[in-house]
Amino acid sequence: MPTSQPIKAFLDKGPEYLPSVSVDCVIFGFHENQLKVLLLEFKHTKAFALPGGFVFKEESTDEAATRILWERTGVKDIYLEQFHTFGEQNRGNWDVHKATMSSHGFELEVEHWLLQRFISIGYYALVDFSKVQPTPDIFSDLGDWYDIHQIPALILDHNMIIDKALETLRLMLDHKLVGFNLLSETFTMNELQSLYETILDKKLLRANFQRKMLSLGILERVKKKFSGKAHKPPYVYRINQNQ
Amino acid sequence: MPTSQPIKAFLDKGPEYLPSVSVDCVIFGFHENQLKVLLLEFKHTKAFALPGGFVFKEESTDEAATRILWERTGVKDIYLEQFHTFGEQNRGNWDVHKATMSSHGFELEVEHWLLQRFISIGYYALVDFSKVQPTPDIFSDLGDWYDIHQIPALILDHNMIIDKALETLRLMLDHKLVGFNLLSETFTMNELQSLYETILDKKLLRANFQRKMLSLGILERVKKKFSGKAHKPPYVYRINQNQ
DNA sequence: TCAAAAGTGTTCTTGTTACACCCATGC
DNA sequence: GCATGGGTGTAACAAGAACACTTTTGA
Structure with missing residues (x-):
């Protein structure tokens, strides 16, 4: 065997x-x-x-x-x-x-x-x-x-x-800002919000979530993502390692 | 030996x-x-x-x-x-x-x-x-x-x-309301505040601390304590176990 | 009457919530 | 143009910080 x-x-x-x-x-x-x-x-x-x-x-x-x-x-x-x-x-x-x-x-x-x-x-x-x-x-x-x-x-x-x-x-x-570890290196605000919503098991308001995350001062806006979808393309973010 | x-x-x-x-x-x-x-x-x-x-x-x-x-x-x-x-x-x-x-x-x-x-x-x-x-x-x-x-x-x-x-x-x-475990069954607000100040190693404002603690709704006012001191005697509190 | 400490009230600031509005894109 | 989802602005509300004021006691 x-x-x-x-x-x-x-x-x-x-x-x-x-x-x-x-x-x-x-x-x-x-x-x-x-x-x-x-x-x-x-x-x-x-x-x-x-x-x-x-x-x-x-x-x-x-x-x-x-x-x-x-x-x-x-x-x-x-x-x-x-x-x-x-x-x-x-x-x-x-x-x-x-x-x-x-x-x-x-x-x-x-x-x-x-x-x-x-x-x-x-x-x-x-x-x-x-x-x-x-x-x-x-x-x-x-x-x-x-x-x-x-x-x-x-x-x-x-x-x-x-x-x-x-x-x-x-x-x-x-x-603590552990959530980012579950995403790839760059991500959209929508992806980050979906992650939080899934883990916490509750809906969050887009506008307020965005403000809160950006106010932490560790997210760096990389570029627009051209998704090919029929709407405004989202920004792509990554964590600013310098912080 | x-x-x-x-x-x-x-x-x-x-x-x-x-x-x-x-x-x-x-x-x-x-x-x-x-x-x-x-x-x-x-x-x-x-x-x-x-x-x-x-x-x-x-x-x-x-x-x-x-x-x-x-x-x-x-x-x-x-x-x-x-x-x-x-x-x-x-x-x-x-x-x-x-x-x-x-x-x-x-x-x-x-x-x-x-x-x-x-x-x-x-x-x-x-x-x-x-x-x-x-x-x-x-x-x-x-x-x-x-x-x-x-x-x-x-x-x-x-x-x-x-x-x-x-x-x-x-x-x-x-x-979490763990602090009470460090005090005797009944205690004054001043004692509770001193405890928090000591553990957190920073001064707190009496007025705001009192409001915050009482707003939790788990403190029960027992009676006035006649301390024999030359000032208004403090209330004595205990945790309301019914909560 | 006064000092000391307890307790309450009031204002100002900050943060959170909810919702309205504008923006860029593909069809 | 219009529907779609991304992004910003703003008013209403709640929470927190700072400080002034009143209360009760012993001396």
């Missing part, structure tokens, strides 16, 4: 990891006016999960999150922030892991390191949807984006982790 | 703890117009540290923080919230632990569980200063309050943990 080789390599890595500590990433993207989250689908068992992993003894938790993010999206230099640590005694059952391993021919003992209790440090990431190529890991055969309103049932407490991440993201929008 | 008995009992408890995970508590109190933090002073080595501990395999991290808080202050039902997890690879050196144990007659091997890498989940607590009896743990002979502006050098990254806790507390004051 050739596919079992990377699995075995992973299982053998147990001693290199910091025990009891895991990292889960809620990767947000924005596409077609939908806020999306990157989910992995497990092979065979058809279970869904957040991209996550373990922390090497020789790296910080931040580095671990950055590494996992890079492995799943192929992108570095991503906006990434820790938002909460989930330390319930029973965060759910590990049957999925056991079944997945079993399907690859590995029957894990109850004491196996992969089946022990882990706390999970939750990170959320904001990425430019167009730059990301979702990549499954060795357990999953599919990595794909899901609308925040259509998240399937996930393993463990991963649904709760997404809820908390979204809550944090909404709080952050208010007093 | 009779004092070494509890130390040995503690060291033997290693296997009952979740590996790699620790909890540190920044306990805030308010007294004489000073924001204070509860610190422990280690025996012999004269080092200072935050109250902290480890997480039993049979408890959640929240429960661990609550337990540690209770052991150090004698108070339950405390406002307690996780604010950040510190997961740097090298959070500082463990010489203090080694020296402390050595002074009790225990020479720890390099592989001893107490000397391994731990991440630390930071919690901050807001307590009623008057109800707290600082209690040292088995390593420390002194638990005492320190003005936030006069924190000594602490072990590991504990100074950074306090900074982050204070930053979080300031953010929280803005959009």
Whole structure:
């Protein structure tokens, strides 16, 4: 069974990891006016999960999150922030892991390191949807984006982790300018407003939104975009890095 | 050496703890117009540290923080919230632990569980200063309050943990009514204002502060306090739990 | 009667909300 | 010209800052 080789390599890595500590990433993207989250689908068992992993003894938790993010999206230099640590005694059952391993021919003992209790440090990431190529890991055969309103049932407490991440993201929008990380380098005011409306889940008035954003003094007007549409073409903005 | 008995009992408890995970508590109190933090002073080595501990395999991290808080202050039902997890690879050196144990007659091997890498989940607590009896743990002979502006050098990254806790507390004051937890059950508007001024480190206008607080609709006016001072006695307030 | 601190009122400024209006474009 | 969506202007309202004024007490 050739596919079992990377699995075995992973299982053998147990001693290199910091025990009891895991990292889960809620990767947000924005596409077609939908806020999306990157989910992995497990092979065979058809279970869904957040991209996550373990922390090497020789790296910080931040580095671990950055590494996992890079492995799943192929992108570095991503906006990434820790938002909460989930330390319930029973965060759910590990049957999925056991079944997945079993399907690859590995029957894990109850004491196996992969089946022990882990706390999970939750990170959320904001990425430019167009730059990301979702990549499954060795357990999953599919990595794909899901609308925040259509998240399937996930393993463990991963649904709760997404809820908390979204809550944090909404709080952050208010007093930090994180939203831009979800758009491409240049964008129209309309795109920015749609992003805010989607995340906050409420309509905003165009006129006031524009004034508020421009009053921050960090948006630079690049040029008119000739959209070919039958109306006045919008300006295109980018963030002024000099600020 | 009779004092070494509890130390040995503690060291033997290693296997009952979740590996790699620790909890540190920044306990805030308010007294004489000073924001204070509860610190422990280690025996012999004269080092200072935050109250902290480890997480039993049979408890959640929240429960661990609550337990540690209770052991150090004698108070339950405390406002307690996780604010950040510190997961740097090298959070500082463990010489203090080694020296402390050595002074009790225990020479720890390099592989001893107490000397391994731990991440630390930071919690901050807001307590009623008057109800707290600082209690040292088995390593420390002194638990005492320190003005936030006069924190000594602490072990590991504990100074950074306090900074982050204070930053979080300031953010929280803005959009959550956490401040009351630092006062006794009833308080005057002046006391409440002093608390805000101390935490935010800036003067506020009495008239506007009062209006803002009362407009929240959660303060209940109890009675006049006859202070014996030569001025109009202030009203006494308490939080209206019905809200 | 006076000083001290508590509490209320009033004005001015600022920010937010709502809506009206003008602009550039393709058809 | 006209419909469409982008962009600006402005009045009404709410929130915040600054300061003046009144109230209640002990000495």
